[in-house]
Amino acid sequence: MSATFRKTEIILLGILAFIALVLLPALNAWTPPESFFHISNFTINLYGKYLSYAVLAISVDLLWGFTGLLSLGQCLFFSLGGYAFGMYLALKVGKLGQYKQDLPDFMVFLGYKELPAHWEPFRHFWFAASASALVPALVALAFGYLAFRAKIRGVYFSILTQALTYAGCLMFFQNSFMFGGNNGLTDFKFVLGHDIRNAATQRGLYIATGALLFLTYIFCRWLTQSKFGKIQRAVRDSENRVLFSGYAAPNYKLFVFVIAAAIAGLAGALYVPQVGIINPSEMATDKSLEAIVWVAVGGRGTLVGPVVGAFAVNALKSWATRAFPDLWLIILGGMFTLVVLFMPKGLVGLPGQLYSLWQKISRRRTNAPPDGDTSFPEAPSDHQNPNPES
Amino acid sequence: MPKDFILSAEGVTKSFDGFKAIDDLSFYLDEGELRTIIGPNGAGKSTFLDLITGKTRPDIGKIEFKGTPITKRSEYQIYRMGIGRKFQTPSVFANHTVYDNILLGLEGRRGVWSTLLFGRTSTEQRDRIYDILKTINLAHKANEQAGTLAYGQKQWLEIGMLLAQNPQLLLIDEPAAGMTDEETVKTGELILSLAGKHTIIVIEHDMVFVRQLNSKVTVLHQGHVLREGTLDEVRNDERVIEVYLGRKKNV
Ligand SMILES: Nc1ncnc2c1ncn2[C@@H]1O[C@H](COP(=O)(O)OP(=O)(O)O)[C@@H](O)[C@H]1O
Ligand SMILES: [Mg+2]
Numbered sequence: 001m002s003a004t005f006r007k008t009e010i011i012l013l014g015i016l017a018f019i020a021l022v023l024l025p026a027l028n029a030w031t032p033p034e035s036f037f038h039i040s041n042f043t044i045n046l047y048g049k050y051l052s053y054a055v056l057a058i059s060v061d062l063l064w065g066f067t068g069l070l071s072l073g074q075c076l077f078f079s080l081g082g083y084a085f086g087m088y089l090a091l092k093v094g095k096l097g098q099y100k101q102d103l104p105d106f107m108v109f110l111g112y113k114e115l116p117a118h119w120e121p122f123r124h125f126w127f128a129a130s131a132s133a134l135v136p137a138l139v140a141l142a143f144g145y146l147a148f149r150a151k152i153r154g155v156y157f158s159i160l161t162q163a164l165t166y167a168g169c170l171m172f173f174q175n176s177f178m179f180g181g182n183n184g185l186t187d188f189k190f191v192l193g194h195d196i197r198n199a200a201t202q203r204g205l206y207i208a209t210g211a212l213l214f215l216t217y218i219f220c221r222w223l224t225q226s227k228f229g230k231i232q233r234a235v236r237d238s239e240n241r242v243l244f245s246g247y248a249a250p251n252y253k254l255f256v257f258v259i260a261a262a263i264a265g266l267a268g269a270l271y272v273p274q275v276g277i278i279n280p281s282e283m284a285t286d287k288s289l290e291a292i293v294w295v296a297v298g299g300r301g302t303l304v305g306p307v308v309g310a311f312a313v314n315a316l317k318s319w320a321t322r323a324f325p326d327l328w329l330i331i332l333g334g335m336f337t338l339v340v341l342f343m344p345k346g347l348v349g350l351p352g353q354l355y356s357l358w359q360k361i362s363r364r365r366t367n368a369p370p371d372g373d374t375s376f377p378e379a380p381s382d383h384q385n386p387n388p389e390s
Numbered sequence: 391m392p393k394d395f396i397l398s399a400e401g402v403t404k405s406f407d408g409f410k411a412i413d414d415l416s417f418y419l420d421e422g423e424l425r426t427i428i429g430p431n432g433a434g435k436s437t438f439l440d441l442i443t444g445k446t447r448p449d450i451g452k453i454e455f456k457g458t459p460i461t462k463r464s465e466y467q468i469y470r471m472g473i474g475r476k477f478q479t480p481s482v483f484a485n486h487t488v489y490d491n492i493l494l495g496l497e498g499r500r501g502v503w504s505t506l507l508f509g510r511t512s513t514e515q516r517d518r519i520y521d522i523l524k525t526i527n528l529a530h531k532a533n534e535q536a537g538t539l540a541y542g543q544k545q546w547l548e549i550g551m552l553l554a555q556n557p558q559l560l561l562i563d564e565p566a567a568g569m570t571d572e573e574t575v576k577t578g579e580l581i582l583s584l585a586g587k588h589t590i591i592v593i594e595h596d597m598v599f600v601r602q603l604n605s606k607v608t609v610l611h612q613g614h615v616l617r618e619g620t621l622d623e624v625r626n627d628e629r630v631i632e633v634y635l636g637r638k639k640n641v
Contacts, residue, residue, distance in 0.1 A: 228506040234486065234494060238481065247466060
């Protein structure tokens with residue numbers, strides 16, 4: 001374990017966690033609204049949403065950047081988690097709904113007198129919270145088992161995950177399983193007994209999402225640094241060699257796929273009470289594609305990249321959808337193209353990219369004199385470090 | 391009483407789009423034997439290794455390893471039975487360090503849970519990795535990305551991964567390709583040092599190298615065994631001469 005985290009990283013993580021989990025909520029709660037340091041309820045709510053997107057982005061990158069699986073199904077798992085928790089929230093509305101009855105409004109509207117059996121256990125918070133991770137994980141397990149056994153790879157895997165997402169989307173749209181149809185679940189009132197519109201409740205949800213991001217990061221850091229993580233990246237680079245080295249690559253992929261689904265589900269569960277609604281449009285293909293753009297922009301194959309990307313792209317989106325409401329998809333597509341072409345390592349790779357560019361330029365300049373007393377000797381080719389893991 | 395071969399292939403045929411890459415091939419290998427397979431390009435040598443290692447499945451025929459049929463097993467199951475392979479074009483983990491390549495090749499448990507929870511490298515394992523790196527002359531490159539190695543060094547790294555695996559049966563496809571004469575001789579010495587402890591099949595073109603190995607030779611031609619014997623017997627066989635020289639005449 002000690003080799004997993006470097007000291008500077010721990011300090012940096014600690015500072016960031018302090019700012020996000022303690023400082024911002026404190027400024028929101030205890031500074032007067034007119035103060036320069038005040039963080040508004042709107043901002044807390046917005047950042048809370050971004051934090052859950054960041055968790056989703058890490059799950060996308062765990063698949064795409066670390067394992068080479070470009071899954072277009074992560075928003076399905078995100079939504080499944082959201083629905084699981086949304087069902088809990090919908091049941092806690094109680095008699096305060098439009099129809100003043102114990103059932104969720106849409107059921108009353110459809111003439112239901114009793115709660116369907118599969119809704120019953122979602123009255124309990126811990127059941128709903130666990131289900132928000134376990135339901136996506138089980139769907140991923142079943143789907144992944146079949147797909148990886150059948151050796152479905154590359155673009156075929158992407159298409160298949162998209163088909164799965166589409167099927168899920170249709171299923172929720174048609175309301176045949178009583179999940180609220182195209183309106184989804186909304187008008188929530190309480191979470192764990194607290195008024196959901198209350199600033200303190202929203203602050204609590206924000207902190208919980210921040211904590212989830214923090215734990216997700218630490219878990220994924222540990223995972224990707226372990227020997228498992230080395231095999232995971234080997235699967236990405238050369239799956240055949242992994243198979244011929246005796247590792248059951250399908251099992252490794254399945255494991256990551258299930259873990260990523262559970263993480264996405266938890267992110268969805270915390271997203272829903274902060275935006276106040278979950279409906280099938282969260283499963284539409286463009287949502288998965290957006291998450292992929294976050295990862296590409298932030299920096300694929302790193303854990304910081306997806307977080308940076310989720311914040312940067314969504315901040316841009318908040319601004320652009322107000323300034324140029326019709327152009328957002330074009331901006332998004334253009335950004336993706338530019339990043340893929342010119343910034344393969346994304347925003348987090350930009351400093352390194354610029355540094356090597358600068359080195360190249362300055363080397364050309366210093367090499368210009370003919371006697372070439374270059375101050376850039378080649379790095380010694382055999383730097384010896386007997387302990388490559390530290 | 392039939393003899394117990396470590397590897398036996400009987401009546402194996404494999405065609406690609408109607409073209410028979412392997413045609414009614416039968417092949418037997420004794421435990422501890424070193425065998426060299428030669429044959430013109432396209433004779434089906436690599437395809438034969440594909441069939442043994444589970445990369446492709448035969449249309450008909452059976453292949454047994456230590457008496458167990460293996461044609462229905464997956465690549466990693468066959469590996470775990472004790473068969474290791476070096477590919478014709480070097481196949482290493484390009485984005486991993488040289489050290490990690492050997493580490494991933496190292497024998498030991500390979501399940502998801504064991505690499506997740508018990509994946510720490512012990513001191514003995516680390517020493518073993520460095521021993522192997524010294525054997526293949528790559529200790530000074532331990533921390534470099536395998537993708538940056540020269541072609542011949544990648545060949546050696548892949549052989550190193552085989553050494554780490556310590557399999558019973560080694561399948562080595564054209565190990566000397568891309569190596570200097572000196573490196574080729576060293577590779578030959580390395581293979582000879584493994585012979586006896588392991589059963590080995592080497593595929594090679596380079597006749598100097600084949601002579602150095604000094605083993606029984608199987609000549610493959612159009613997916614079929616043309617001749618087996620010592621190198622001198624094989625070289626003086628009329629059909630073998632015809633296959634090699636006849637092709638040259640036509641070119
Ligand atoms: N996967 C494949 N698909 C189609 N043809 C193949 C495949 N693998 C091998 N072949 C063909 O089988 C023949 C034998 O190839 P190979 O075993 O690589 O020969 P070599 O003896 O040179 O190693 C070649 O004609 C090759 O094109
Ligand atoms: Mg070949």
